[in-house]
Amino acid sequence: MNFDIAPTSPIPIYRQIVEQVRRLAASGQLMPGDELPSVRAVAQHHAINPMTVSKAYSLLEAEGLLARRRGLGMVIADAQPASTPQDKAAMLQPALQAAAQMARQLGIAPADALKLFEQCINTSSAKEHHD
Template identity: 70%
Template sequence: MDFDIAPASPVPIYRQIVEQVRRLVASGQLTPGEELPSVRAVAQQHAINPMTVSKAYSMLELEGLLTRRRGVGMAVADVQRDAAPADKAALLRPALEAAAQTAHQLGFTTAEALQLFEEYLDRKKSHE
């Protein structure tokens, strides 16, 4: 598992990690019992402070999404239920609202914006 961290983003890095884990769990890409990379590994890979990663993992643990396994690290909690489609949409909606506003401000037509979105979806899918 690899986090997609954007250091230049206005979204704090710990929030980026939290939101990505939420989405991966909601989509079923992270399954109950699956281990997450260690705090140290994530911090080294992305050249970020380990406390940032630890804060994100702790927040997810408090939410009940992750569980701490002594001597092993963090794993997806076993009590997960499949996220309803509405839950998934709620996680996507803020990004879509921001993208729609930006597209409108830049003068894109709906067709142009949808074409760009499809291109990015296809590009992301081809990198999996």
């Protein structure tokens, strides 16, 4: 498992990690007991400070999404409430609101923006099947 880290994003790197783990757990792509990569492995892979990764994991542990297992590192906690479609939509909504604002500012028609969004989804899905 690798995280998508965008170093130039205005979103802090630890927050990018937290949000990705939340989304992957909510979608069922990470299941209870699944192991996350070690702090050191993530830090080395992305050339980031290990304390950044540790902060993200600690926040997720504090909210109960991750559990620390001796000898295994961090794993998805056993007791996860099922994510409803409304929960998932709530996770997506801030990004869509930002994209909608950007489309309005650029003068892109709603139909064209929706078409572009659909292309992005399809491109992303095709890329994931090849990885």
